[in-house]
Amino acid sequence: MFTKNKNSEPVSLLRYWTVRYLITLICGLVIVGIVSGYWIKYAATEKQLEVTRLFAEEVADRVVDDDGHLLVGATLHQVLDNRRKFMGVDRNLLLFIRNEQGDLIYSRPDQLPPLLQQGLDRMLSSADRSEKVKQPNGDILYVVKKDLEYNDKIIGKVILLFPEADIKVSKEQLQYLVIMLVSLGILGWAVIYFHSRRLSEPIQNVVMAARQIVEGNYDVPVNKAIKEREIHELVYTFKEMADRLRQLESMRTELLAGVTHELKTPVTSISGLVQAINDEVVTGEEEKEFLEICLKETRRLQKMVEDLLDFNSFAVGAIAVAQEEQNLNKLIREIASQWKIVQDPDGVSLYTNIPEKQVTVFVDPGRVQQILINLLNNARQAIGEGGKIELELYETTADMRIDVKDNGQGIPKEEQALIFERFFRGSNKKDKVRGLGLGLSFSRMIAKALGGELLLKESTSAGSTFTLILPKSAA
Template identity: 55%
Template sequence: MSKKKRISLFRYWTTRYLITLCIGLLVIGVVSSFWITYSETQKRLDIMRLMAGEISDRIVESQGKLKMDPFLFRILDRRQESLRLNYKPFLLILDAQKRPKVIAPGPVPVELARVAVQIVDSNDNATQVKLERGDELLFVKKSIQANQQHVGWVILFTHQKDITRSTTEFQLLFIMLGSLGLLGWLVIYLLTKKLAQPIKDVADAAKQIVMGNYEIHLEKNSREDEIYELIHSFKEMADRLRQLELMRTELLAGVTHELKTPVTSISGLVQAVKDDIVTGEEAKEFLEICTKETTRLQKMVEDLLDFNTFAVGDIRTRRESQNMGDLVQEITHQWRIGQEEERLELRVEKPIHEITTVTDPMRIQQILYNLLNNAAQAIPGEGRIEVSLSETPQEILIEVTDNGKGIPEEEQSFIFDRFYRGEEKKQIVRGLGLGLSFSRMIAQSLGGNLLLTKTSTEGSTFTLILRK
């Protein structure tokens, strides 16, 4: 399959903008040409009406007869000079019997005389006539009145093609369109170049990330909001990818260490029992340690398998109607019994009235167990864990609060990431860092969410939100 040849963003859009600009200016030029022609035609007709009116007023003698003096030609010449006309209308005067009396300049063509009779006989408002030989003429006619009587007509003709010979307006139009085209191309060129540069910078930065270099430098001081958001989001993505890459490296080392430690311990203890290095009660103790290490190793493998299942969204739930107060009381009681240490005080607060909803009690237990275990790990010595149940018109809230050291600000945005463990927790607690990530995915599968709602040096609060 052949690949289409790709061109740069700058060239692509500049070319298309230029084509669009040229088409637009061409359309404007055509429309403007028609408008100029129409305006010039109307202006010429108005001048001819003015001239025809002046001639009709001066051509009548006091006795009501037509006065055929040479001054008629001087009127045409003066108007041509004063109005700076580049044409001279053809003058034709008809008497009351429609006979030609005055023609200027030159003799009247037979066809024009016949057309003049047709014009005065017509009652429409036409201003254009076409001769048999194909010439198109513009005309105006003016009735000559004397003593309230009609004594003749003044008709002025001019060739339609003479209008196009007046090139001043068209020259100005072409100059204007050419200037607009040049200005438009220059603006498009500069704007496209300015727009393409940050996109090119982001594309180059993306290539660096593909090659494994996350230390990218992009100009963040763009005044355009969209460009700023693009660069800012891309920079945040790069920082996030760098953090994830570090987490992946740490995860590989951590998982290898976490799995290797119990395997090495089991191997050494079993070998000692096998070689009779230890016997009797000591051998039984070694085997008990092996059993615990095997259970812990099995739990890690189950967590990894659950992670793969949860990651693809395959979280199965069995929903049933539950009294949330009784459910929370039962889960916290079971967790407290499973704790070997008595250093922690566990308090449960719930409203007097019943709060019921349809949910999966086993999944709720998984979430609360993770939250309670994390709360216990966050308290270095004696401390207190509080579990409170409340509701709003749309939601049910279960809050787990501890009085531990809290979560550092730089780690708060990562605590729900898979395999993430805080720096201090890595040194104290062994595990894969999947608890909070699993818990949030379970909560979302139930139609709710899990949030860190408060943390400080005096403790942290996680809130499980369930929809009613």
């Protein structure tokens, strides 16, 4: 027994896409936040380095006098501290000044921690070679260097170091970043929610309409204008399908009544006539006439049952089509001749227009005969006495075509799209000719099985023309 897993139950389109977009949005914003955080840290570092370089230039200007001597007296501490506070340089800044010989002649602060004092020489040597140095305790120090020059001659060097941990990102920048990311998240979620809801609404309407169709209500209103082409096509194609189903349901109901009536009529006639003969109500010649009528009604009833069985068998593919090489000119002449003899169409003229050039194709002659006999019978019913039917064979570049043309009253325009529907009977024939309305539908199915097509070429008040299309090679 099949059991439904709760995890496999479908969810609404609105929930499905909003949740997934929200997850995608959050992941994207997290990535943006990380990249932005690194960028802010990088910008803060560059800003700190730039300020430190300016301070290094300030120191270089202060310690070299007009004669090229290095001034590192007792007052330099206060002067540099004042300038550092004025420029906003971090208080943990380490300042070293070396002379031309590389000797350390000044440091600030002058009392370094013992651990830093022990590794000072190695640290200053590393500072000459790189932009960063590592303290003995593992902390990273950024290095800013400035040569002391006099008359284009280097007479010393200023070395500034500050810890990486002292590079601070302003609280305002972080607040702006958080506000921006949160705002983008809310805005993005609102946008996808709005659009998903707008997208899911017409689809939900289609679902509700489908449920109405399941319950037998085919009147599906579609009034709201939809701008999205795909959704518009979905909704209006569904509407057309519903209209089609309503037509088919109406035809099915009418068919049931029509088939019941058509089958009941000969059964009732046969029953009444046989009852009269059995009760000896009629005798002699009249009894014989009653039996002939019974036979005629029996054959008609048999024909209708055979049509139903043949149509059903062909619809499920149970009837095979045996194609063979056939002279189409000769076949059409034989079909026309047989129809004249069997039907004995008094007052009806049948003309054939067959080219002299012999055409050989692969077809099932019996199936072609079924189609043409049905078309000829329909034409006769349409024209009545004194009418004319034309049977024409002609060739195109791709196929062979057979036209059956009559000069009857034609098919109403509103019925032309339905004439190949099963069990459909036009208003011109419904009250005049008894039948099930399977002829044209059955004939089209045979034509398609042969690899061709049967279509209504034209129909006006001057008559109708049906065209049977047959391929030149085997289907």
